[in-house]
Amino acid sequence: MKIKIVADSSCDLNEKLSEKLNIDLVPLNIRIGDENYIDDENLDLRTLLNKMNNSRLAPQTSSPSPQAFIEKFKEKEKVFVVTLSSALSSTYNNAVLAKSMILEEVENKFVHVFDSLSASVGETLVCMKISELAENNLNELEIVEKVNKYIKDMKTFFVLESLENLIKAGRMSRLKGHIASALSIKPIMGGNDEGKIKLVDKVRGSKRALRRLVEIIGEQGERLEEKVLGIAHCNCLEKAQKVKEKVEEKYNFKDIVIVEMSGLSSVYANEGGIVIAF
Known part of the structure; x- marks a missing residue:
């Protein structure tokens, strides 16, 4: 089954996984003092770490807007979205809002948003599971059911x-x-x-x-x-x-x-x- 996986930038990937999973990442924003960083492929991690270590202020993060997610939903594929834990960020809520907004425009489109209840490589594993199930030709509802169980069991x-x-x-x-x-x-x-x-x-x-x-x-x-x-x-x-x-x-x-x-x-x-x- 042809699908699209969308995740926020807490989903950490290596080169091999990036090529295999073809995930569209929606970046969060990071603010340290008066400087703002977009967590995308252009971010220099060494610069960010140095700035954090040399700042007296705690870094702050902000979630992607619903519109940032909607831009990723507009293609024809069935869309599965994975976000970092809703207990840690409003990213999940914004993705759910984006789903509601896009379905007002395209009624027959399939979008499902998973709360990973995790972050970082936890999100990565959820995306890998979605891809594996789609490759095995499970339908949308079967994927949702099995991934929800996977998330519940994941440590x-x-x-x-x-x-x-x-x-x-x-x-x-x-x-x-x-x-x-x-x-x-x-x-x-x-x-x-x-x-x-x-x-x-x-x-x-x-x-x-x-x-x-x-x-x-x-x-x-x-x-x-x-x-x-x-x-x-x-x-x-x-x-x-x-x-x-x-x-x-x-x-x-x-x-x-x-x-x-x-x-x-x-x-x-x-x-x-x-x-x-x-």
């Missing part, structure tokens, strides 16, 4: 190398943040059933944090041989590859993909951050 976890953005944003007190940094405490975070972020564990040291992250896969995962593991990294490919190696030693995933974070994911994870989803 997302991440490790932060730096707490600086949490401190700047006021989500962690400066004193607690500096104490945690001084003690090299690394929080391991995850998504709950509502797509909100929760603290899963905290350990001292980056190496221990990554080992613990790999352990959590075994504690929380089921039927891993049937699943794809996605690993997203913020400017730390070597670290992502080490996670992949450790996972392969312990588990038998169907496949493992590594992607580099876009601007939006990097804002939340910061340099050195790792996100996994399965």
